[in-house]
Amino acid sequence: MAKLYFLLAALFGASGVALGAFAAHGLRDKVTESLLEAFKTGVQYQMIHTLALFGVALLMQSWGERLSLSLSGALFIAGVVFFSGSLYTLALGGPRWLGPVTPLGGVLMIAGWMALFAAAVNFSK
Numbered sequence: 001m002a003k004l005y006f007l008l009a010a011l012f013g014a015s016g017v018a019l020g021a022f023a024a025h026g027l028r029d030k031v032t033e034s035l036l037e038a039f040k041t042g043v044q045y046q047m048i049h050t051l052a053l054f055g056v057a058l059l060m061q062s063w064g065e066r067l068s069l070s071l072s073g074a075l076f077i078a079g080v081v082f083f084s085g086s087l088y089t090l091a092l093g094g095p096r097w098l099g100p101v102t103p104l105g106g107v108l109m110i111a112g113w114m115a116l117f118a119a120a121v122n123f124s125k
Helices: 002-025 033-063 067-091 101-121
Strands: none
Touching (some): 002 033, 002 067, 033 067, 067 101
């Protein structure tokens, strides 16, 4: 699982930089300021959770592949897909029914942090 999380962190990181550049250079005059800000928020949260996923993978190598760490990584991945993905889609003119997906992604990210907290509480060498 750690290797998968390393691979996905690398992909999320690369795509986050590319999407950030796209927002700065490709969207600036094509969407409203509020949609551009929503897109940038998606990039920001994607990058934060890319680093978190990378950290989870490192912890798995050190602490072992514990259920709480695996769950944390899976929740971070799902959170990025739902939260950032819905913001990208909405900013690019996607269907408005995706609006409620964004907070669901946020809840998944919070749950990922709570699972990481549980891993830390239960850590023993």
